Amino acid sequence: MSRLSSKTLADLPADVIRPGYDRARVKAGVVHLGIGAFHRAHQAVIFDDALNAGDLRWGIIAASLRSPSVHDQMVPQDGLYTMLVRDGGSEQARVIGAVQAVIVAPQDPQALVAALASPDTHIVTLTITEKGYKLDPATGALIEDDPQLAADLVSLDTPRTAPGYLVAALARRRAAGLAPFTAISCDNLPHNGTRLRNAVLALAGRHDVTLADWIAERGAFPQTMIDRIVPATTPQDIAALTARLGVEDQAMVKTEPFIQWVIEDIFCGPRPDFGAGVQITAAVAPWEEAKLRLLNGAHSGIAYLGGLAAIDHVHEVLALPEARIFVEALWDEAETTLSPPPELDVAAYRRELMARFDNPTLRHRTRQIAMDGSQKLPQRLLATIAARLNAGQGIDALTLAVAGWVRWQAGQDDLGQPHVVDDPLAAPIAATLGTATTTQQRVAAILAFDAVVPPALDDSAQFRDALTRWLTILENDGARAALASFRPD
Template sequence: MSRLSSATLAQLPADVTLPSYDRAAVTCGVVHIGIGAFHRAHQAVVFDDALNAGDLRWGIIAASLRSPAVRDQMQPQDGLYTMLVRDGAAEQARIIGAVQQVIVAPEEPTALLAALASPDTHIVTLTITEKGYKLDPSTGALIADDPQLAADLASLESPQTAPGYLVAALALRRAAGLAPFTAISCDNLPHNGVRLRNAVLELARRHDADLADWIATHGAFPETMVDRIVPATTPEDIAALTQRLGLEDQAMVKTEPFIQWVIEDKFCGPRPDFSAGVQLTQAVAPWEEAKLRLLNGAHSGIAYLGGLAAIDHVHEVLALPEARAFVEALWDEAETTLTPPPELDVAAYRRDLMARFDNPTLRHRTRQIAMDGSQKLPQRLLAPIAARLAAGQGIDALALAVAAWLRWQAGQDDKGDAHQVDDPLAAPIAATLADARTSQDRVAAILAFDAVIPPTLATDDRFRTALTHWLTLLESQGALGALAAFRH
């Protein structure tokens, strides 16, 4: 079977939407670090929209900091891939052409530095997951003893981390008399722009104080909030698309109709016309907080409870009335901690979220969402718990979600089947819990784990009591039993 590529575009069925621009005339004004499925279904689509609108400055040079897998998928296809938008029985196929090149940084560090330092580059976006920033999830400080970051602190000749690449490239731009690029974190980190800026400035200052001052004065790190559900692509998805297109596409992505990108209106250079798909604002934090605590917080609760119950997909978890009631209760609790912008109707947002979760064609896997929980819990669940306790309010639903995460660390679901705890702190968390014999012991151990649990919660007896209650139920009655008890 032939692969999707520039040479085979004309063979596609007539109902597939193709790029309307000449890809050979495109200039790459964007470098994206972290070329995964989410970027291909989100930011790349926005830049592809700009190209389709006639502004050919916004092609993308993408980079992976680790695996060559995406490069190997996309390179034989000339960077082209299919985005499938699924909504119930309806499905739309669109070919995205914005990605012009994919670099594997460990293989070609100088190529990535050259792209970042190019005069054509105006925007750098990042989707490297929370752990890619090398920041302590509780404090936001650089994790100095991380081996890759330690290497970048010693030398930036061949960077190993995203902050390292940004600092090294900004040094090259300064030396060449170029302005900095606008660096946009697109990961679910609270205050992601501030955190990225602080990471870059701290690393720069360790090497060159004048460089750090130049970045602080002339650079831009806007806050941003991104939202689109992008489940992992399966071999079955690729096979089905091959049947439909008559061509093989190893880089395809599948997603939902909904897309949202809120960006702080703070750039230090050119930007595309963001008239479609992007909302520019002076304050991203209220949008970000609502998304983290409603969508992402509920997703985490669904992932761990569903995963423990050996339920594979989000929509299957929500087919259970007790799970649906739990999500609504979690939203009731989290909503009281929000300061939503005037444009956000929280009741309508909740209804839309439930409809998105219910979309059966996405087949969003609970185990995919369960990854990297130690990096996600502080902003998704622990922050609203702290806010409610400070206000003297209950935390039953939020605490159940945290207890389910803690139960997940055992590496075994309620049926006794083993699962991998895919998390950068999996080993130290396992060591922390190794000698705990009872639910109470496990709660005491995790509360002392300050890489995840903030001090205010670690010493709060209300949190300890709620967490112990739900962990005991989860361990004795399983996730479904705990959900049934919660509902009643």
Template sequence: MSRLSSATLATLPADVARPRYDRGAVRCGVVHLGIGAFHRAHQAVVLEQALNAGDLRWGIVAASLRSPGVRDQMAPQDGLYTMLVRDGVADRAQVIGAVQQVIVAPEEPDALLAALASPDTHIVTLTVTEKGYKLDPATGALIESDPQLAADLASLDKPQTAPGYLVAALARRRAAGLPPFTAISCDNLPHNGRRLRGAVLALAQRHDPALAEWIAARGAFPETMVDRIVPATTAEDVAALGALLGVEDQAMVKTEPFLQWVIEDQFCGPRPDFGPGVQVTAAVAPWEEAKLRLLNGAHSGIAYLGGLAGIDHVHEVLALPEARSFVDRLWDEAETTLSPPDELDVAAYRRDLMARFDNPTLRHRTRQIAMDGSQKLPQRLLATIAARLEAGQGIDALSLAVAAWIRWQAGRDDQGLAHQVDDPLAPQIATALAGGDSAAARVDAMLRFEAVVPPALAGQGAFRDALTGWLEVLEARGALAALADLAEGRF
């Protein structure tokens, strides 16, 4: 079967949407660090809207900071790929052409620096996951012991980290008399713009204090909140799309109809007319907080409890009445900690979230969501728990989700089947847990991880007791029994 490419676009079925602009006339106003499925189903789609509307300044140079996988998928396809939107009733296919070039940073660091320093570049977006910022989740300080960051602290000739590339490129722009770009974090981090700015300024300060002052005075790091469920693509997905299109697309992404991008109104240069799905606002934090504590918090709980029960997909977990009860209970607890903007109807948001979780065609894997839990839990669950305890409120559902994360670290589910614990702290956590001879001891070991659990929360007896109680249930009787206990009020 032929590959999707510029040459095969005309052969696609008539109902497949495709670029309505001349790709050869596009200028690349955006550099994206961390090209993966989420970017291709979210930010790139928004920029495709701008290009289709006739503003050809917003093509994308995308970069992988690690592996050549996405480049090798997209290069034979001239950067084209298909977004398959699945709503549970029908599929809608759209070929996206916004990505003009994919660079593998370790292979071509100079090419990435040149793109970042180009006069055409006005915006840099990032989806590098929490660990890509090289920041301690608890303190926000640079993790100077990280080998890649240590290399960037020593020299920025060939950067190895996202902050390193930004600082090196901003230095080039300053030397060339160009303005800085707007740097937009699109990762699920609380205060992601502030954190990205802090990482960039801290690294710049170590190399050139005058550069740090210039970035602080003239640069822009808006806060953002992004939301779209993008499950991992499978070989079966690629085969099914090939049968639909008549060409093979190794770079396809599948997603849901919902797309949201809330961006703080803080830019230091041109920006596109973002169009549908994007809201530019003075305050992102209330939106971000609602998304992290409702959608992401529930997703983590579903992932660990469902994964322990041996259930592969989110919609399959939610088919269990006790799991739906758990999610509603977690949302009841989290909702009291929110300060939602006037435009957000929390009750309607919760209904929409449950409908999104129930979408059977997405096949969102619990193990995909379970990745990097040590980096995600502080903002998804632990901050909510701290707020509830400070208000003298209960944490039954929230603490069950955290206990399930601890149980997941053992590397075996309730049936005794082994799974990979995909987490940057996995070796340290495994060592700590191995030294515990009881659920209480294992909880104490986890509470000593200050990079995950803030000391003030770790010292809360109610939190320790709740985790210990739930971990005892999970270890003795499994995740389904714990969910039933919560639903029936036995905890």
């Protein structure tokens, strides 16, 4: 079977949307670190829109910081891939042409540094997940005993980490008399721009204080909030698309119609005339907080409780009336902690979220959402719980979601089927919980695990009691029983 490529593009069915620009004339004004499915369904689409609008400065050089798998999927296809937008019974196929090249950073680190240092590069975007910033989630300091970061602290001749690549390239830009690029974190982290800036400045300062000062003065690290549900692609998806297109696309992505990118109005160089789906604003934090505590907080609760109940997909979890009651109650609790911007109608946003979760064609897997929970829980659930406790409010639904995460660490669901706890702190969490023989001891152990749980919550009798109660039900009776017993305040 032939692959999707520049040669086969013209042979696709007439209803497939194709790039409306000459790819040979495109300049790569963007470098993206962490080219996974989310980038291909989100930021790459936004820059593809800019190219289609006639501004040919916004092609993308993408880099994988770990595996060559995406490179191997995309390079034989000349960087082309199909985005399927699914909504109920409808499906629209669009070929995205913005990606000009894919670099496997560990195989050729200097190629990535050169791309970042290029005069054509104006914007760098990152989807490297929370663990890619090499910052301690509790303190915000560099994790100096991380082997990759430790190497970058010694030398940046061959960088190993995202901050290392950025610092090496910014040093080269300064030496060449070029301005810095605008570096935009697109990961679900509170104050993600500040975190990226802190990581870059801390590492730069360890090598050259004057470089750190130059970056601090002239660089730009806007806060952002991104939103689009992008389930993992399956072999069945690829086979079905092959039958539809007549060519094979190993790099395809599937997603929903909704797309949102809120960017703080801080740039240090050119930017596209962003179109639909992008909002430039003076204050991202209220948008970011609403997404983290409503969409992402509910997603985590659904993932752990649904996964424990051996339910594969989000829409299948929400087919349970008791699960819908739980999600609405979690939103009720989280909503009181928000300071939404005037443009955000929270009630309408909640209705829209539920409709997105209900979309059966996305088939968003609970196990996909459950990954990296130790990096996600602090901002998605624990910060919300802390805010509710400070206000003297109840935390029952939020705590049930946290109890689901604790129970998930056992590595098997309620039917006794094993699962991998895919998390950078899985081993130390397992060691922490492994010495506990009772539910109360497991709660005490996890609350003392300060790499995830802030000390204020460890000291809260209300949180401790609620977590013990829910974890007891989950361990004895399972997630379905816990949801069935849940009663909103």
